[in-house]
Amino acid sequence: MSISELDVAPAGPPPRTPPERRARSMGALREELARLRARTVAGRPDGVARQHALGKRTARERLEMLLDEDSFVEIDIYRRHRAQGLGMDGRRPHTDGVVAGSGTVHGRRVFVYAQDFTIFGGALGEAHAEKIHKVMDLAMSTGSPFIGLNDSGGARIQEGVMSLNGYGGIFRRNxxxxxxxxxxxxxxxxxxxxxxxxxxxxxxxxxVQGTSQLYLTGPDVVEAVTGQRVTHAELGGAQVHGTRSGVAAFVHEDEEACLAEVRYLLSMLPGNNLEPPPAGPACGATHDARPRLAEIVPAEPSKPYDMREVIAEVVDDGDFLELHEGWARNVICALARVDGAVVGIVGNQPLVLAGVLDADAAQKAARFVRFCDAFNIPLVTLVDVPGFLPGTEQEYAGIIRHGAKLLYAYCEATVPRVQVILRKAYGGAYIVMDSRSIGADLSLAWPTNEIAVMGAEGAVNVVFRRELAAATDPAGLRAELLARYAGELVHPQYAAERGLVDDVIDPAQTRSAVARGLAMLRDKRKPGAQRKHGNVPL
Known part of the structure; x- marks a missing residue:
């Protein structure tokens, strides 16, 4: 018998479920889902207690501190791993060890993940990584900042290469x-x-001091390979990365202060590279005299002072956020506002190594300049630099290569750029610190400025060494030559007369002059390309 000859009854609609049964079924499902969500959000009591005993918060507690109240929207809360064997079959907790989603900070959208150390020690597996990939993709597609709260033992060994693949996907998106x-x-x-x-x-x-650890290979591996015994803190603690490696831009005593600072940083950053930074109200900076500046900075070029005090006088409310405060301290990099507008400030620090540029300082400033340029943040450069640090140690450390990074970063920058020369600016270091010759839009100088190839003492010793060697009164001749050098080549108007300084200003007018300059440059044209460059970890 053929199929066509079969007497098949036409398929009818499924039997209808009475409304009261549907209601009861939906109600039961809702209750079950609510219980499951509550258990997942609460976490295992023993795991939460262990986190607290270590002085650490849970993933969800951290998100509550970071985000505006009731703003978090979680995604993939029921995600679980698919791994089999090696003890993973019966252990499939929801979230898979990472809480991911979106919220707001000061009312502005951000995307975030927080690794949950109470589940698999926060170790990253396939599902865990895919959740992070998803929030990173959403951050990119919406043009929103992305924040990762890391607390993880590393790759999940039981998932093998899929864990490594997950990390690769994160790096590519970074x-x-x-x-x-x-x-x-x-x-x-x-x-x-x-x-x-x-x-x-x-x-x-x-x-965070005491709890944060960041390293490629742990102490056990280091000892096995090199024989060197080292603690977690000595190998990759916050102090190490805040003062020696330069990996950590900010180091805090506890999680509360750390996450509060993240919120403060976000208040000064645009959502993406096509937006301007968030502006605050103007506060009359264009007419704000600060006579204390002349008291802070000694007229003698070799006397130290704290450049942070100068920055506090120039910016709004004396408030600025310094990056890498403990690393390469001879240069200062900070975010602040001038007349309500966010600016990036780079300044030599005469309190440390007399403010010279060395390999670390050049590297630190270069990456900061590139970040500001990528995100439309104008640059203000405060110059008091005697040169590059000499010596075999610096030459072997690649000071030429690192100095070139800073030079390249400034030359490439298209944001408004204002340079202020307070005292000395000698040699190649003058050029590198955003001089007019490499593209500064506005160069201002105090009457104490000395711009030259080198200081007077060094110059006289080089140029007139034969005359000094043959002189009957070398001390008298030296004094005469020093006065001549200073009078002819480093007098306050010398660079201004040649168009390399736009104005020689009263120190008290520095804040107002910078504010007026930034206002003048506010509409500086930017390239039309969507992306100028990335922020490579120099």
């Missing part, structure tokens, strides 16, 4: 997002192995 949206990495526990690279690729890395 690079794609670089220079397009701000990326912030907050290390609140261990961050080992491949995970460390994501922190290094971020624009800003935060760490």
């Amino acid at each position: 690079v794609q997002a670089s220079g397009v949206i701000p990326q912030i990495s907050v290390v609140l526990g261990p961050c080992a192995g491949g995970a460390a690279y994501s922190a290094a690729l971020a624009d800003f890395t935060f760490m």
